[in-house]
Amino acid sequence: MAQPFPFSAIVGQDEMKLALTIAAVDPTIGGVLVFGDRGTGKSTAVRALATLLPKMRAVIGCSYGCDPAVGAASCEQCAALKAGGHVIKSHLVPVPVVDLPLGATEDRVIGALDLESALTKGKKVFEPGLLARANRGFLYVDEVNLLEDHLVDLLIDVAASGENVIEREGLSVRHPARFVLVGSGNPEEGELRPQLLDRFGLSVEVKTPTNLDERIDVVRRRDEFDRDPAAFQEKWHKEDDKLKRKIVAARGRLASVVVPDAALRLAAQLCMKLGTDGLRGELTLMRAARAYASLMGDTLVTDVHFGRIAAPTLRHRLRRDPLDEAGSTVRVERAIEEVLGPGSNAIKTAA
């Protein structure tokens, strides 16, 4: 794509934008799922995200874009470089945002032997796949609910272990594959498997705006963009830059943000109240609240942060309760109100 639609120019959809920004601040949160109506700018937002990410430092000559700051060699290629007595050089590269296209075959996703060498030279050379390219960046799957089952299995496995293992043609390769998994889709076309759902740290529901002025704004901006993409980007460049600086600042601040014990207890209470399984919910809630606080320029995590972040963190982790008529979002909000006290929802909506 030559010109992505600027992130800041997306009208409304605050929760989606916030979730993506939080994932950019703290990639360990574990990915973002964007589920909802057609034509709400789901993939537009994800594709625009690439422009907001500050460049990263990567080892020259490493196919996996390893971080030179990591002391021990994190992959075979870096190890080989070090063993060969080379001076490790690094350069600044854009953070990869890799599209996993539907119809991709397994060999291109996990990597395989390089066809060219196999055919022309009869040699075995490993050619990294999409997972290798996505290392330290983002892996985006549009229409994630339509992804083939065997690819889903593969993603679940790699997303959990952070490592990709390839065994083929007597070749055995393992390499780091730590990426932020971003998925989007329309629930009408199929549900996600709970195992895959669990891999996403945050989940966002997007709805078509019903407010007329908002709708007019969407059409107006889209039209402007279509007619002159370059001028439109120029116009929003400043906003995007501001957000980019905010992300950089938040990353820098992240380590110093304090999560007090009381806040941790709140997170645990919230998860217990909602009956979410496992500790992942709690952990993600804590991390997301910290990233959000950092993004807001705060150094102490408080109820306010939890209130804002609880719904996207927990709504996809709830067990379906047949006797509860309310949707998962409402259930999370109710729990927040019970745990954090009345009025916290008001803060949430205002934030």
Added chain:
Amino acid sequence: MKQGSAEVEVQHGAQHDTRVAWEDALVAAALLAVDPAGLGGVSIRGMPGPARDAWLGQFRAWLPETIPWRRIPSHVTDNRLLGGLDLAATLAANRPVAERGILADADGGVVVLTMAERVSATMAARLTAVIDTGEVVVARDGIQLRHHTKFGVVMLDEGLDDSERAPAALLDRLSFQIDLSRLRMRDIEAETLIDAEQIVAARAILPNVQATDEQLKVLCVTAQVLGIASIRASIAALRVARVSAALDGREKVNGDDVALAARLVLAPRATQMPATEEDEAEADADNGEDDTAEIEQQPDDVTPPDQLPPENALSPQDDPDVEPPQNENQSDPNREPEEAKQDDALGDKVLEAAKAAIPADLLSQLLINGAGPGGSKGGSSGRMGATRQSGKRGRPLGARRGMPRAGARLNVIETLRAAAPWQRLRAAEALMQSSTLDTSRQKIFVRQEDFHVTRFKERRDTTVIFVVDASGSAALNRLAEAKGAVELLLADCYVRRDQVALISFRGKKADLLLPPTRSLVRAKRGLGGLPGGGGTPLAAAIDAAVQLADSIARRGDTPSIVFLTDGRTNIARDGSPGRAAAEADALVSARQLRSQRFAAVFVDTSTQPAPHAARIAREMGAIYQPLPYANASTISNVIREKALAK
């Protein structure tokens, strides 16, 4: 646009209606020919025939001769669609040769998607990804490539009824939806006044065409009034308005262009009639089972003759009721836009134009799609997507890597394909490993990791659960009709090889009279012996239906629930009488049904439909259909349309 035909037909008949449809179709073809990729494309509904051929012929003639025109069959493989490894060329050249897919080849041209109603959500998603990003990303068979491509899409939708439709995700991205299914030979004889030169000229003007912000707003407002949720519709309408101006040789969009855009783009997507027309439309739907009658009534019902006849929407100069198109420049700048849109002449005109073009069968479609701008159920409640992947039978769905065990069938071609690129490598390895063995005798080296098995798509069976109210209140009024309706439907289900089940409720509980069966005789017997009288334990009935539906779903089939009741429940779940408790219990049960996401239709058979019944239906996420004066055949028609349509 030089649309206004000299002899304006005063007659509002089916013939007139279809002629207008044909004229619209041609106008859409001309607009699309100006900028196929920009406008996305068109979906044409109707069987193959002279009308479709004539349309395609005209559209093709308006396009430059040299541009690509590619047909995509609905069963196309990923390799052909997206591209991949060209096996033959690869082996011949001894180096990887990539094959360009149809979509990459179609750059700058048009793809024709045949049998669009058979296109799966997965294939639609591949297409939409390419349309949205303007490039094909190939990551297949050791090939990693991207091709820029922009094309228009012509979808040929041969669906017969309302649940057989082209994928919504694709429809959402195409500007036009045309229905040619009702056209007769004489309709398509009409000559068009648009010539090829006009279209060529329009392409040159298009980049300079300006639309005002007010026109943009009018299109957004109209879309909202018509209950169109997706914002893509308004964006498409704006583009169409621009192309319309370009086609007329203007650099400024005027009121006619906006009205035309609303008529061609927004009207076919309408999910609700503008408020004032609602009552009329509802009345229309009630006696709407006769198709021909409906066509004839439609223009009278929707647009009173003294207002705007459809074809005049395009040439308001002829119409005294509508202000000249210049009016948008005269609108008072002091007025707030919020106020302005209320009485804005342009807005009214555009809405009228759209309204006149809203399809006659809108309401019956609504009921199928779950309706309304917020209706997120659409599609999911139908039988689309009710397929599962299977290793044994059904339509082939491609191949995946895996061992041919547990009944999975080995796909020889794919297996060889996977093995082919490595032959030279393996031959060399084999030679090294065992110099004594005569490896030249072994022609092909196939290893375990090459094995591919065929995947199949299997259609799920549908089981329709009838939940019939046999209580005293219902028995008096409607039990006989309900029985009759179920009998009529049973015959239908039998033809389609659906299973049916029957639950009746009266007195204190609900009984499963007929477990899921395909036997028509058994079903009729169960129905015949259905006694009436007693209380109305609706909560128990819903619970029983949910329980049965659950067991059907667990078996891998798709349940669909049809309630025939007046909704006047008076027995609580525990069997105790009392209206308030019974209603509360029914609501709880209804919510449970919704949480399980079963498709349901609630037919209110009472003579005076009560709000309470509608509320229960809403809580269970069911389609609510009051049928106060219906007989057996009306009821069965409605259910057939909504719950059983394939």
